[in-house]
Amino acid sequence: MVPHRSGTLLAIIIFVGLLLFIFSSPPSTDPATGEPVSGPAKYVPRPQLPSWGGIHFPFQPSAHVRPKEQKNSTSGESKWYSDWTWLYPFSSSITLDENRSVLPPLADRPVVYTYYEPNKGNGENEDADARMLLAWRRAWYAKGFRPVILSHAEAMDNQLYEAVQRIKQDPTKKFSPELESDFFRWLAWGQMGTGLLADWRCFPMAKYDDELLSYLRRGAVPTHITRFDHLGNGLFAGESNEINEAIKEAIRQVDEHSNSMLELIPAEHFKTEKSTSLAFYSPSMITNQYPMLAEKIVSSPSEGKRALVDMVNSHLHNTFQNSFPAGIAVLKPFPEKTTALIEPSLRLAKALVRCAESADLSTCPPNIPACHVCSPSNPVRISQPAQYKNTTHVFTIGTLPHPYTLLSLQQNSEEVTTRHIRRETARDPWLTEVTKELLGDEMGGFSRSSVLKNAVAGEMAIGNSVWLTVESLPSKAGESLPPDSLDELEWQLGFKIPRDDQTDAKKEEEARKSVTDPNPSKAGIEREYELLDKAREVMKTKDVNRIGIKDVAEAWNLADTEVWRFVRAYRARSIVERKKWEEEEKYFAGPKLAV
Structure with missing residues (x-):
């Protein structure tokens, strides 16, 4: 017979065992190694004990918890964390990681849809259409929208598609191909829901901060479908319910005289806004304003469409210049030492002030009939100020060097020592020099870093500047930005940037001579290129001694390092964002460009 005490003890043991079994689960991985558990240990339950992380003990110092790593937040050596605290002077106080920069949260991109039906069996026309669609996507993306190309497939998914098909088969109704295409366009839009519906020949032809474009980025009016004066069916904005209600009204109103959806939808469904920020290259507009181009489209449709793409790109580029x-300001602090450092940025500026490739440079966009046309003999002004100017009248190109890179240029030697840094150099020289006119001489690096971050990524900075890191640029004399970098900048600016292969040898030689400052000697310029090359090697090396001096330079120039990492991460994130969008849309981007 089991004694009473032994029975009680046995009952307690059984009870505790049951609790552990109920509140535990077999581990799938070893917490020490992270490897999958195998063997008998796989079936041994482990209790899931409560976490004590949120409890503060009075005799223990408080410690922040590092924020969890966000998805798609790394690219190469760049790491970032998107948060509203991005204007804090130092990101490490938020991320607890010196190499992770805090960036502003990505702005929501309202969707702008277009509807495209391919020209089957006509490869040349499809290639011309592909070029126009690429220009359309690039222009809208640069203005803060998410371009999406719809097709007949989306129209078929709309519940009202069958009703349209029944009307089409009704012999008493006249259903022209134009009306059918217009119906399918609206059906596809109604299926996708809230957003903008643009003709793929309708382009945003204004600055990023234009009043109308800002209004469109805020979203559609829920009670009406917004249309725009003098644009016809070029652009609409609406929400799903209103769109489908308008389609139902159009279905009820179809008769033998119907030609377009605008004729069928009652006026009370629309709210009309005025616009001078959108350019719609409709066939009628081309005939009226660009008769030579209209004749070319009639005589050779594919060549005419390519010429139209070139003209649209020319207008987008010219609007940017206007x-x-x-003009364009290429920041050049310490001009006696940074000629080679800013050369790629200066060459970018020269490309931006160049006239775009077009058969007729004398034309203006349809929404800006009195524009200032581009003239090779009177180009946009390029300046090289040492200080940043907070104005929207100038487009700024900033080139940030790593502290070690700037130190080696200022010392004219790659042999930078800790003693030299601590005893003979000031802290944060680049940031202090660039913001001197804006903030004066007394303010410290903490406040300056927040101001420059706002100049790089603030709402008012978008569309008014480009910021690059020196180490991501070519270091050879006469080299332009790599094609991949120019491609990325085109998506930021919204138009195709003229490339160096479009210039002749004589002009190219003149351009190479013009990028160098006349004050430094030729030997001095060559020495700058050598130092830039060696600084890039230091950035990539795994040599402990080299890494040590780089860390010393960063520690001595905390604010300079902070803004350098911020710009590097900001550029990297913009590339990741665009590539992610392109990956999602790669099967829906219309016809492919001919190689």
């Missing part, structure tokens, strides 16, 4: 009456 948007900055004070």
Whole structure:
């Protein structure tokens, strides 16, 4: 017979065992190694004990918890964390990681849809259409939208598609191909829901911060479908319910005289806005304003469409140039030492002030009939100020060096020592020099870093500047930005940037001579290129001694390092964002460009 005490003890043991079994689960991985558990240990339950992380003990110092790593937040050596605290002077106080920069949260991109039906069996026309669709996507993306190309497939998914098909088969109704295409366009839009519906020949032809474009980025009016004066069916904005209600009204109103959806949808469904920010290259507009181009489209459709793409790109480029009456500023602090450092940026500026490739440079966009046309003999002004100017009248190109890179240029030697850094150099020289005119001489690096971050990524900075890191640029004399970098900048600016292969040898030689400052000697310029090359090697090396001096340079120039990492991460994130969008849309981007 089991004694009473032994029975009680046995009952307690059984009870505790049951609790452990109920509140535990077999581990799938070893917490020490992270490897999958195998063997008998796989079936041994482990209790899931409560976490004590949120409990503060009075005799223990408080410690912040590192934020969890976000998805798609790394690219190469760049790491970032998107948060509203991005204007804090130092990101490490938020991320607890010196190499992870805090960036502003990505702005929501309202969707702008277009509807495209391919020209089957006509490869040349499809290639011309592909070029136009690429220009359309690039222009809208640069203005903060998410372009999406719809097709007949989306129209078929709309519940109202069958009703349209029944009307089409009704012998008493006249259903022209144009009306059918218009119906399918609206059906596809109604199926996708809230957003903008643009003709793929309708382009945003204004600055990023234009009043209408800002209004469109805020979203559609829920009670009406917004249309725009003088644009016809070029652009609409609406929400799903209103769109499908308008389609139902159009279905009820179809008769033998119907030609377009605008004729069928009652006026009370629309709210009309005025616009001078959108350019719609409709066939009628081309005939009226660009008769030579219209004749070319009639005589050779594929060649005419390619010429139209070139003209649209020319207008987008010209609008960019007209948007900055004070020209382009390439920041050049410490001009006696940074000629080679800013050369790629200066060459970018020269490409931006060049006239775009077009058969007729004398034309203006349809929404800006009195534009200032591009003239090779009177180009946009390029300046090289040492200080950043907070104005929207000038487009700024900033080139940030790593602290070690700037130190080696200022010392004119790659042999930078800790003693030299601590005893003979000031802290954060680049940031102090660039913001001197804006903030004066007394303010410290903490406040300056927040101001420059706002100049790089603030809402008012978008579309008014480009910021690059020196180490991501070519270091050879006469080299332009790599094609991949130019491609990325085109998506930021919204138009195709003229490339160096479009210039002749004589002009190219003149361009190479013009990028160098006349003050430094030729030997001095060559020495700068050598130092830039060696600084890039230091950035990539795994040599402990080299890494040590780089860390010393960063520790001595905390604010300079902070903004350098911020710009590097900001550029990297924009590339990741665009590539992710392109990956999602790669099967829906219309016809492919001919190689």
